[in-house]
């Protein structure tokens with residue numbers, strides 16, 4: 333699967349270095365050409381010779397040791413790679429890269445790399461949770477770097493928690509997936525909306541819903557993985573932006589409408605995963621409403637239906653809506669497809685356990701024009717998003733859009 337793929341593995345110092353040796357072995361067995369750079373700390377755990385034997389390539393660790401005088405090693409390695417993986421990545425190397433520091437062979441090469449960079453952290457659970465580390469990870473996410481999340485389990489320091497380097501088999505599987513997925517959306521622009529909206533009542537209160545943003549963020553990540561220029565218009569949620577995605581935060585349905593309008597004209601796909609409020613308070617109180625004796629009532633007015641608006645305006649764009657239903661899922665989804673002039677409606681029955689709002693998994697049926705209908709089993713939202721998007725893009729390519 334990985335024949336002729338050039339993978340540059342940057343190894344930083346932690347006990348998980350031994351797993352990096354297994355990773356080189358797996359990648360090489362799959363046919364990849366692997367080159368390894370080590371930090372000084374990594375060399376305290378495993379000798380470069382081990383990586384040299386596993387990769388059948390020279391191992392690099394000294395910025396000033398130029399093995400080939402016709403090139404500058406760290407620039408040459410950066411240019412050579414189709415994919416750069418940092419595994420294990422310590423808090424130190426993450427912090428340096430997030431702050432643009434290049435003071436050794438690994439970090440100078442990372443700064444010079446234009447190929448996608450994937451970081452697989454491994455550290456103590458409290459280090460991984462430290463606000464500074466979290467800030468640096470968020471910064472790197474925003475810079476378009478993809479993370480392979482550490483798994484949970486026994487850590488070398490004696491703690492049990494999140495911080496174990498992902499298994500080499502799993503990383504190899506992800507690398508395989510990366511290279512086998514064609515960049516189906518290269519040159520295309522995808523706009524995704526995600527999360528809830530907030531409709532203010534007064535300075536301290538608002539109307540909202542249970543959307544966590546997970547499904548929409550997964551759709552945006554899937555679009556970016558397929559090579560799309562991806563714009564994520566997000567209501568208030570606390571998720572990190574997926575790698576390679578431009579995120580625009582909005583608050584209300586009206587804000588979301590304006591942001592979508594700005595991005596719509598030159599977009600190719602618009603995916604409306606957001607749970608947009610259908611109503612907002614008719615009056616926005618400038619000061620906190622005081623409680624009074626007896627009941628109170630709130631007068632509501634309709635918000636703009638963004639999907640409906642896009643359906644009336646659309647030209648070449650493929651318009652994909654979601655539908656959160658509690659009953660008669662198929663009937664309501666099909667009616668939304670028609671009424672909103674969407675190309676697809678992805679319906680979830682939000683009464684099903686582990687599906688819909690807030691969960692990490694979802695179970696959906698997609699409906700399209702011409703009675704197209706396909707159901708998916710319960711899947712993690714990220715995997716489901718990949719399958720949904722691939723299905724839509726391949727169908728649309730057949731329609732020659």
Ligand code: PMT
Nearest residue numbers: 543544545546547604607608637638639653654656689690
């Ligand atoms: O965010 P999570 O916790 O992961 O949950 C995911 C989800 C359940 C929110 C998601 O899968 C989902 O179903 N999103 C759509 C929810 C919804 O608002 O459905 P709806 O049936 O009310 O609206 C239908 C479509 O019209 C949606 O694409 C919606 O974005 C759009 N709409 C709705 C109202 C409005 N004023 N403007 C809109 O554009």
